[in-house]
Amino acid sequence: MKFLSTKELKENSALKTLIYTLLCFFILFLILDLLLRHLNIGLTYTVALATIRGDEEAFIEPILLESLLLIAHMDLFFSMILLLILTSIQIRLSSKKRVSKTLIHALSITALMAPIALLLAYFTGLYLVIIWIVLFITWHILAILVSLKSIYLVYRL
Amino acid sequence: MKNIDHLYMLTLRYSLLFTCSIVISGVWLFALHMTPEQHSYTKSLESVLEVVVPHLFSVSILAFVLLHFLLFVREVLSSTIIKLSLLTSLLLLSLSSIDLLHMMDLSYLLYLKMALLAIFVTTLSKIGYTIAKSL
Numbered sequence: 001m002k003f004l005s006t007k008e009l010k011e012n013s014a015l016k017t018l019i020y021t022l023l024c025f026f027i028l029f030l031i032l033d034l035l036l037r038h039l040n041i042g043l044t045y046t047v048a049l050a051t052i053r054g055d056e057e058a059f060i061e062p063i064l065l066e067s068l069l070l071i072a073h074m075d076l077f078f079s080m081i082l083l084l085i086l087t088s089i090q091i092r093l094s095s096k097k098r099v100s101k102t103l104i105h106a107l108s109i110t111a112l113m114a115p116i117a118l119l120l121a122y123f124t125g126l127y128l129v130i131i132w133i134v135l136f137i138t139w140h141i142l143a144i145l146v147s148l149k150s151i152y153l154v155y156r157l
Numbered sequence: 158m159k160n161i162d163h164l165y166m167l168t169l170r171y172s173l174l175f176t177c178s179i180v181i182s183g184v185w186l187f188a189l190h191m192t193p194e195q196h197s198y199t200k201s202l203e204s205v206l207e208v209v210v211p212h213l214f215s216v217s218i219l220a221f222v223l224l225h226f227l228l229f230v231r232e233v234l235s236s237t238i239i240k241l242s243l244l245t246s247l248l249l250l251s252l253s254s255i256d257l258l259h260m261m262d263l264s265y266l267l268y269l270k271m272a273l274l275a276i277f278v279t280t281l282s283k284i285g286y287t288i289a290k291s292l
Contacts, residue, residue, distance in 0.1 A: 066189055073182040077215055080175035084168060084222050091164045100164055108171035112178065119182075 009092075010157045019089065019154050023147045026082060030140050030147075033078075037136065041071070041118075048129050052121055068122055072115035079111040082143065090146055093153040103146060110139035172223055179219075 009015055034043070041063075042048040049055075054062030087104050094100045114135040121128035 066186065069182055069186050069189070073179065073186060076175055076179045076182060077219065080172055080179070081218065081222055083175075084172055087168045088165070091168070097164065101167065104164065104167055104171070108168075108174075112171070112174055115182075116178065 009154075016154050016157070020151060022085070023089070023151050023154075026086060026147045027144055029078075029082070030144050034137070034140050043133055043137065045130055045133065048121075048133060049125070052118075052129060053125055063122075065122060068119060072119050075115045075118075076112075079114075079139070083107055083111055086143060086146055086150070089150050093150055093157075103142070107139060107142050107146065110135045110142065114139060169223075176219070176223070 037043060041051050050058060050060050051063055052068070054060050087100075087107065090103060091100055114132055117128050117132040117135055121132055
């Protein structure tokens with residue numbers, strides 16, 4: 001965001017507090033998002049597979065394509081907005097541009113591929129469920145780490 | 158500064174990919190609702206608003222953040238940003254109209270929706286083309 005490019009960040013305690021608060025909300029959102037997905041789809045292979053493909057023995061109906069599509073649609077929107085803001089904070093604060101570049105690539109690719117893998121898992125199944133779980137958890141942990149690092153960098157200013 | 162610009166452009170490129178994915182999943186959802194069974198009854202105001210309200214908020218936020226982000230990239234002219242803002246507003250209006258049309262109990266509703274979807278896709282391709290040209 002444009003306000004983050006100000007040179008007066010060091011002296012402006014109000015702006016620093018604003019960034020702290022924003023990053024804290026991001027961390028809270030990411031943790032609760034992990035919890036929510038664990039509850040409505042499942043973040044373990046057997047539970048996620050049973051939710052997506054159904055389980056006749058346990059009388060579990062497969063999830064509707066519409067519901068899965070809605071989850072992917074919303075996930076893409078939230079992750080895009082979060083990553084746009086988070087990476088702009090990271091670019092503004094970090095002096096190591098190569099690290100920032102690697103983080104942007106890693107965060108964006110994992111966050112983008114996770115909902116796509118979830119949708120593909122509905123049609124093909126098995127291995128893509130594992131890929132979705134790995135990508136989903138990876139991008140959340142990475143985003144939490146970047147947020148924590150950004151908090152530290154703002155504190156150090 | 159040039160390095161920073163490069164990083165912002167990288168983020169912008171990824172956000173374009175995200176936007177495309179959001180649109181594809183949105184159009185897919187829309188297509189699922191276009192089955193004849195779904196058209197046999199008129200939707201209630203509540204169900205229409207359930208779709209319109211989050212879209213009005215999210216599309217405007219998306220447009221604001223994405224276009225605001227373009228201000229960082231010095232290569233992109235402000236006139237381009239103005240054009241993009243206008244196009245995105247058109248996109249927002251098209252989206253809302255598509256949803257609000259559910260309220261009308263008309264036999265040619267399906268064709269109207271198709272026409273609006275065509276406008277929506279055309280607007281989006283124009284935005285994509287303008288951004289791609291600017292980058």
